[in-house]
Amino acid sequence: MNTVKKDRPHPEIAEAAAVTATGVPTQAAFGDIHRPLAGSTVPPRQVRVIGLGCGDGRHTVLADWDTGRTAHEFTLHAKPVLARVAEDDRLNPGSGCERCEGLMGCEQPPRVNGLLGIPGPRRPRKRRSVSATDLRVHSRCPAQFHLTRVLHLRSGEPESEPVRRGRAVDDWLNERHRQGSCRGATLPATLPGLSEAEQPPALAMLAQHLLDCPLDGLPPDEHVRVQPRLTAYDPELDVLLIADPDLLYTRSGGWIWHETKTAARRPWEGRELMETYPQLPFAVLLMAAGVPGGDPRRSLIELEMLYESSSGCEEIDPGEPETQAEARRIIAELAGPWAVDETYAPKPGGHCAGCEMLGHCVAGRSHLEAW
Structure with missing residues (x-):
C-alpha cells in the first residue's frame, strides 16, 4: 500500500513463487467459487515475484527463479511453516477474528455485551474491530482515521521526533522486559532510528525508568507478558475490542496492566488522565469485564510517565464503581x-498542520491556507 517491504519473510516469497509455478488458473463470477479456466495452459518455466509500493511507485524483484529452484525454495522454506500452521490447534484471538466465519461457535474471544456503552448502528454493518487508538484518531478526524487505520496508508514524510523517540524507548523497554526486570541493566550508547540530537532525551527517559522498573522485586513465579494482544467480542454490536498493553504481569493473584508514555512536559492538570489517554478507560472497561482475568480485587492499571529529568506513576483501580462509570462515559462519547x-x-x-495524510486531504490544505 505504501512502500515495498524490505523484510518480507522468505517463506512468503517462496510460497508465492510456488503457487505461481504450479497453480491452476481459475476465474470466479460474482457470488460464485473459483473454477478452473477452460482450455490447456502451458506451465511456466520461470517465475518472478515483484514487490510494488503503491504509495511511492517503487518496485523490487523479490524472486526470479526457474521452476526447479522454485520447488526447492518452497520445500526448504515455505513447507515447514505451512505444516506448523496446519498442525497448530491453539486459539489465538485478535484482529483476525474480524474475518473468521467460525467466531460465533468459538470459545474465544470472551463475550462482553454492551462494553462500549452505545446502541448499534442504524443498519447492519460488517464486523469491525476497534481499539482505543482507533477511537482517539476518529475523534480528532474521521478522514484521518479511515485513511490511516482502515486503509493503512502512510506518508513518505519522516515521522515527528516525539513519535520516533517514543518508539525507540518502547522497543528497548520491550526487549529488556522480555528478559525480566531492568534492575542492573546497562543503557545502550545509542538507540536505533534517532538522530544524534535526539539521543540524549530518549536515553534520559530510559534512565528514569531504570530507577523504578515495575518488574523490580517481582517474584519469579509471577507471569509477565510484553505487549500481549487482548481481545473481547461484543455480539450486540458485532465488534471486536482490541488492546495491546505495553506490559501485563501478575501480582498476588491479580493482573497489573502497565502503560508507559514518554513526554516532553507533564499533561495539562485540568484534564483527567483517562480523557487524555483513552487507553486507560478502555483498559478499565476490559478489566472490569474480566479481561485478562485474575482476581479483580487485586488488579490494577498503571500509567508510567517518563520525562527527561523525572518520572511518575499513576494508579487506577478498575474495580471502583466511580472509575468504571467515568470510563464508560469517556468511551461512549468516543465510540458513539x-x-x-x-x-x-x-x-x-x-x-491538520501535523497530519501525515495532508497530501490526500483537500479540506485540510484549504484550512491551513486560510488559517
Whole structure:
C-alpha cells in the first residue's frame, strides 16, 4: 500500500513463487467459487515475484527463479511453516477474528455485551474491530482515521521526533522486559532510528525508568507478558475490542496492566488522565469485564510517565464503581460517532498542520491556507 517491504519473510516469497509455478488458473463470477479456466495452459518455466509500493511507485524483484529452484525454495522454506500452521490447534484471538466465519461457535474471544456503552448502528454493518487508538484518531478526524487505520496508508514524510523517540524507548523497554526486570541493566550508547540530537532525551527517559522498573522485586513465579494482544467480542454490536498493553504481569493473584508514555512536559492538570489517554478507560472497561482475568480485587492499571529529568506513576483501580462509570462515559462519547459513521468526513483544525495524510486531504490544505 505504501512502500515495498524490505523484510518480507522468505517463506512468503517462496510460497508465492510456488503457487505461481504450479497453480491452476481459475476465474470466479460474482457470488460464485473459483473454477478452473477452460482450455490447456502451458506451465511456466520461470517465475518472478515483484514487490510494488503503491504509495511511492517503487518496485523490487523479490524472486526470479526457474521452476526447479522454485520447488526447492518452497520445500526448504515455505513447507515447514505451512505444516506448523496446519498442525497448530491453539486459539489465538485478535484482529483476525474480524474475518473468521467460525467466531460465533468459538470459545474465544470472551463475550462482553454492551462494553462500549452505545446502541448499534442504524443498519447492519460488517464486523469491525476497534481499539482505543482507533477511537482517539476518529475523534480528532474521521478522514484521518479511515485513511490511516482502515486503509493503512502512510506518508513518505519522516515521522515527528516525539513519535520516533517514543518508539525507540518502547522497543528497548520491550526487549529488556522480555528478559525480566531492568534492575542492573546497562543503557545502550545509542538507540536505533534517532538522530544524534535526539539521543540524549530518549536515553534520559530510559534512565528514569531504570530507577523504578515495575518488574523490580517481582517474584519469579509471577507471569509477565510484553505487549500481549487482548481481545473481547461484543455480539450486540458485532465488534471486536482490541488492546495491546505495553506490559501485563501478575501480582498476588491479580493482573497489573502497565502503560508507559514518554513526554516532553507533564499533561495539562485540568484534564483527567483517562480523557487524555483513552487507553486507560478502555483498559478499565476490559478489566472490569474480566479481561485478562485474575482476581479483580487485586488488579490494577498503571500509567508510567517518563520525562527527561523525572518520572511518575499513576494508579487506577478498575474495580471502583466511580472509575468504571467515568470510563464508560469517556468511551461512549468516543465510540458513539465512530459506530454510526459511514462517510468519514474530514474535520479540519489545528491538528491538520501535523497530519501525515495532508497530501490526500483537500479540506485540510484549504484550512491551513486560510488559517
